[in-house]
Amino acid sequence: MKWETAFFEGASGTSAQLPSCDLPEVVFAGRSNVGKSSLINKLLRRKSLARVSSKPGKTATINFYRLENIRLVDLPGYGFARVSAEEKRRWAELIEGYFAQERDLRLVVLLIDARHAPSQDDRTMLNFLMEGGYPMVVVLTKIDKLKPTARRERLAAFPNELGVDAGHMLPFSAETGEGVEQLREIVEGQMVQSLPVT
Numbered sequence: 664m665k666w667e668t669a670f671f672e673g674a675s676g677t678s679a680q681l682p683s684c685d686l687p688e689v690v691f692a693g694r695s696n697v698g699k700s701s702l703i704n705k706l707l708r709r710k711s712l713a714r715v716s717s718k719p720g721k722t723a724t725i726n727f728y729r730l731e732n733i734r735l736v737d738l739p740g741y742g743f744a745r746v747s748a749e750e751k752r753r754w755a756e757l758i759e760g761y762f763a764q765e766r767d768l769r770l771v772v773l774l775i776d777a778r779h780a781p782s783q784d785d786r787t788m789l790n791f792l793m794e795g796g797y798p799m800v801v802v803l804t805k806i807d808k809l810k811p812t813a814r815r816e817r818l819a820a821f822p823n824e825l826g827v828d829a830g831h832m833l834p835f836s837a838e839t840g841e842g843v844e845q846l847r848e849i850v851e852g853q854m855v856q857s858l859p860v861t
């Protein structure tokens with residue numbers, strides 16, 4: 664896959680504005696500040712296609728990135744405490760509206776900060792995805808920030824905390840590049856798998 668050909672396709676603030684379901688899609692979800700924009704840039708070998716912010720909670724739209732035959736879907740981050748009830752409703756309408764459509768959803772990448780036990784919002788998102796039966800991988804971000812002992816402890820704890828098989832988790836660092844190539848392979852695998860048989 665030609666990752667570096669990606670370009671920003673557009674942003675949707677309401678579910679009525681979503682692009683038509685004309686391409687296979689890979690979705691990225693996680694709480695704000697988890698490292699989603701950094702991961703997308705790393706994946707696409709770009710410095711700043713997706714905007715990286717030290718202040719959480721700014722992206723309130725679904726952002727779309729296009730490669731030749733695939734669309735990357737950057738969901739707005741959740742779990743940002745200082746947003747109004749109105750903003751939360753809008754977030755829910757947007758996300759639920761997206762998942763309610765019949766889209767060609769090949770993979771959901773759920774990002775969780777490797778340093779901490781999953782938050783209630785992480786669990787809610789995970790349960791929503793598991794109940795929907797979406798193909799999913801949990802990416803454990805900012806793994807570079809953990810020393811070896813803490814890293815071992817967190818990686819051992821996550822499968823129980825999340826109820827997800829360790830084989831569906833990937834330690835990741837946008838800083839060191841750990842996990843980037845594996846994630847590319849996972850995405851590519853999901854694309855090949857569902858190609859029509861001729």
Ligand SMILES: Nc1nc2c(ncn2[C@@H]2O[C@H](COP(=O)(O)OP(=O)(O)O)[C@@H](O)[C@H]2O)c(=O)[nH]1
Nearest residue numbers: 695696697698699700701715716805836837838
């Ligand atoms: N050390 C480290 N910092 C990271 C990593 N990924 C993101 N960050 C930092 O975390 C902050 C939030 O990143 P961003 O990609 O904007 O998160 P988003 O809100 O989920 O899109 C920024 O200051 C990033 O530089 C990582 O893998 N390692």
Ligand SMILES: [Mg+2]
Nearest residue numbers: 699700714722
């Ligand atoms: Mg972001």
